[in-house]
Amino acid sequence: MTAAAISARNLRKVYPGSPDVVALADASIDIQDNEFFTLLGPSGCGKTTLLRMIAGFEHPTSGTLTMHGEDLTNLPPYKRPVNTVFQSYALFPHLTVAQNIGFGLEMLGKPKDEIKETVGEMMELVKMSQMADRQTGQISGGQQQRVALARALAPRPKVLLLDEPLSALDFKLRKDMQLELKRLQTETGITFIFVTHDQEEALTMSDRIAVMSAGTIRQIGGPRDIYDRPAERFVADFIGDTNFVPAQIAANTGNDAQVTLSSGKTVTAKMPEGTALTGKVTLAVRPEHASIGAEAAGLLPGRLSEIVYFGTDTHFHVALDDGTGFVVRSQNRPNETLAFSTGDRISVDFAPGVGQVLRD
Amino acid sequence: MTDSAPPASYATVAEKRASRVRWMLLAPALVVLLFAASGPLLITLVYSMLTPADYGGVVWKPTGDAWFNVFMQRDIFDDTLSWSSAHLSIFWRSVKLSLMTTVGCIVFGFPTAYFIATRPKQQRDLWMLLIIIPFWTNILIRTFAVVELIRNEGTINTLLMWTGLIDEPIQILFTEFSILVGMIYVYLPLMVLPLYASMERLDFSLVEAGYDLYATRMKVLRRIILPLVKPGVIAGSILVFVPSLGAYVTPRVMGGGNQLMIGNLIELQFGQGRNWPLGAALSITLLAIVMVALMAYVRTAGKEGPGHG
Numbered sequence: 001m002t003a004a005a006i007s008a009r010n011l012r013k014v015y016p017g018s019p020d021v022v023a024l025a026d027a028s029i030d031i032q033d034n035e036f037f038t039l040l041g042p043s044g045c046g047k048t049t050l051l052r053m054i055a056g057f058e059h060p061t062s063g064t065l066t067m068h069g070e071d072l073t074n075l076p077p078y079k080r081p082v083n084t085v086f087q088s089y090a091l092f093p094h095l096t097v098a099q100n101i102g103f104g105l106e107m108l109g110k111p112k113d114e115i116k117e118t119v120g121e122m123m124e125l126v127k128m129s130q131m132a133d134r135q136t137g138q139i140s141g142g143q144q145q146r147v148a149l150a151r152a153l154a155p156r157p158k159v160l161l162l163d164e165p166l167s168a169l170d171f172k173l174r175k176d177m178q179l180e181l182k183r184l185q186t187e188t189g190i191t192f193i194f195v196t197h198d199q200e201e202a203l204t205m206s207d208r209i210a211v212m213s214a215g216t217i218r219q220i221g222g223p224r225d226i227y228d229r230p231a232e233r234f235v236a237d238f239i240g241d242t243n244f245v246p247a248q249i250a251a252n253t254g255n256d257a258q259v260t261l262s263s264g265k266t267v268t269a270k271m272p273e274g275t276a277l278t279g280k281v282t283l284a285v286r287p288e289h290a291s292i293g294a295e296a297a298g299l300l301p302g303r304l305s306e307i308v309y310f311g312t313d314t315h316f317h318v319a320l321d322d323g324t325g326f327v328v329r330s331q332n333r334p335n336e337t338l339a340f341s342t343g344d345r346i347s348v349d350f351a352p353g354v355g356q357v358l359r360d
Numbered sequence: 361m362t363d364s365a366p367p368a369s370y371a372t373v374a375e376k377r378a379s380r381v382r383w384m385l386l387a388p389a390l391v392v393l394l395f396a397a398s399g400p401l402l403i404t405l406v407y408s409m410l411t412p413a414d415y416g417g418v419v420w421k422p423t424g425d426a427w428f429n430v431f432m433q434r435d436i437f438d439d440t441l442s443w444s445s446a447h448l449s450i451f452w453r454s455v456k457l458s459l460m461t462t463v464g465c466i467v468f469g470f471p472t473a474y475f476i477a478t479r480p481k482q483q484r485d486l487w488m489l490l491i492i493i494p495f496w497t498n499i500l501i502r503t504f505a506v507v508e509l510i511r512n513e514g515t516i517n518t519l520l521m522w523t524g525l526i527d528e529p530i531q532i533l534f535t536e537f538s539i540l541v542g543m544i545y546v547y548l549p550l551m552v553l554p555l556y557a558s559m560e561r562l563d564f565s566l567v568e569a570g571y572d573l574y575a576t577r578m579k580v581l582r583r584i585i586l587p588l589v590k591p592g593v594i595a596g597s598i599l600v601f602v603p604s605l606g607a608y609v610t611p612r613v614m615g616g617g618n619q620l621m622i623g624n625l626i627e628l629q630f631g632q633g634r635n636w637p638l639g640a641a642l643s644i645t646l647l648a649i650v651m652v653a654l655m656a657y658v659r660t661a662g663k664e665g666p667g668h669g
Contacts (some may be wrong), residue, residue, distance in 0.1 A: 055570075055572060056571070056572075057572075059570055061389075076571070077568070077571040077572050078572070078574045078575055078576055079574075082572075083572055083573065084568075084569070084572045086568070086569060088563070088565055090563065090565040090566050090568065090569040091569075092566060092569070092570075093566075093588070094587045094588060103570075103573050103575075103583075104573035104574055106572040107573055107575045107576075107579060108574050150470060152572075152573075155573065155574065241412055263607075276417070349473045
């Protein structure tokens with residue numbers, strides 16, 4: 001088995017200026033070759049610190065970092081086969097578009113005609129061939145973004161780091177660039193490590209996602225795993241909308257468990273991997289995975305408190321009898337008449353295996 | 361038919377008012393330029409073409425003697441003409457020392473400015489204050505402070521003798537080197553200030569981008585930092601070079617009267633020399649040297665690559 005493209009073991013970072021804050025707490029992670037890997041989390045969660053460590057701009061307080069089994073810890077940034085797309089793009093304002101893209105190759109001492117050829121290819125790749133001789137101040141934000149991408153890809157790094165590169169773009173452009181980035185990653189076969197706080201961005205582009213908060217990696221998995229089977233409350237809460245349902249474990253069968261809800265009814269729920277929880281737990285249920293029905297039919301009885309129409313779907317806000325709230329999202333169909341109206345006694349239902357038991 | 365007439369006249373009124381305001385705003389600068397710069401300069405130019413009076417001042421008798429004496433000299437015995445080697449060597453020393461001072465200020469000022477610009481924001485003002493504080497003291501006193509350090513019985517020589525590294529004091533004072541040291545010391549802040557101003561605006565993520573793209577420290581300095589702070593280097597060089605060329609106090613004190621620069625030569629003509637026309641001609645020559653040097657410098661420094669900032 002080949003070594004991972006990037007392998008971090010117990011990486012820890014405490015900035016000398018603020019010794020009480022652990023920016024990164026013993027993070028361990030393996031990123032494979034040719035993977036689109038995303039570090040996702042709110043600001044200050046340590047994702048950028050981890051990225052900057054891989055780039056070589058920050059030195060870990062402790063822990064090791066290897067690339068294909070080779071130790072990176074004491075390698076300066078200019079010796080790492082890693083390039084970065086900066087959040088601010090950081091294009092050199094005194095150089096033209098083509099000079100920017102060729103900078104890395106020039107520093108590597110590549111021959112002039114090879115540089116010219118590669119720069120041409122890169123400009124083709126990001127559709128900027130017409131702009132070769134422009135100053136970087138004369139092109140739009142989206143174009144600057146493309147140049148930054150081409151500049152980082154031109155030296156053919158083993159790993160490309162992207163630090164929230166889409167955050168400065170407007171909504172429409174961001175959507176286009178998401179697809180574009182995914183295309184570039186597939187075409188070039190380079191490992192992408194992408195940092196973002198935007199969960200939707202992470203879900204649509206990534207092969208795997210590491211969800212981080214407060215300097216800790218909370219969960220690593222594919223977009224579907226992360227969304228459907230969040231391991232803990234933070235992950236369930238941060239990604240998508242979730243209903244948190246208090247429950248009691250009645251019987252634990254390993255991967256699944258029988259849980260008793262506040263209404264006294266029992267349903268099968270999934271257990272987080274490698275945990276043996278007992279007693280009181282919290283169940284996560286996605287709004288689109290639940291439905292509403294007649295009072296006696298469902299799992300959790302309550303009163304329909306609000307109906308909000310969203311175009312593609314409708315949100316039913318339910319005040320459950322146990323005092324908690326629950327939101328059910330149901331897709332709209334043409335010529336549909338709602339069976340219930342605000343104030344009706346109803347119940348919330350979800351199928352066995354839909355609920356996910358959370359670690360705290 | 362006359363519909364368009366009223367707006368047109370309004371426009372004229374507004375235009376007139378705007379032009380009046382412009383002239384009023386311009387007036388103070390014009391007054392200063394006319395009476396404090398152009399006027400004296402004109403007087404100097406006129407004096408340079410008159411005959412010196414016996415005890416200073418001028419006699420209103422036009423002559424080209426002063427200008428002749430700036431560049432040429434007549435042998436006192438056989439009347440042969442030759443270049444005025446004394447004046448030319450002083451010109452050469454002035455230009456040489458000023459260039460060296462400028463380079464010295466860049467060499468010492470650049471790391472200083474870089475250091476300050478990379479401190480946390482709240483610390484930078486303190487460091488800048490430390491740079492500016494010497495300005496609060498008279499230049500003569502600052503210069504004598506340097507003299508105290510380097511004279512034969514001064515701090516450095518005493519220390520070196522005490523440690524046994526040398527047996528007799530090293531002659532530093534009253535040399536060209538001591539003038540250079542003094543001028544770099546006096547003019548360094550004038551280099552640090554504009555350098556710092558352009559470095560503070562430097563986006564340091566560009567430096568990181570450079571490292572990320574395989575540029576070593578030297579290459580990042582040469583290919584990224586220097587081109588981006590060039591306006592600061594140019595401004596600082598001008599601020600240092602121009603006053604260096606006309607420096608009077610520092611070469612007088614540190615050179616001890618035998619290492620003259622243009623400023624001292626000019627002063628001599630108005631003082632002991634009692635040759636005002638020659639002093640005036642030398643002043644105009646200094647002005648010409650400064651202008652030629654500046655034009656040459658700005659042309660070459662501004663050439664490579666499009667300017668930034």
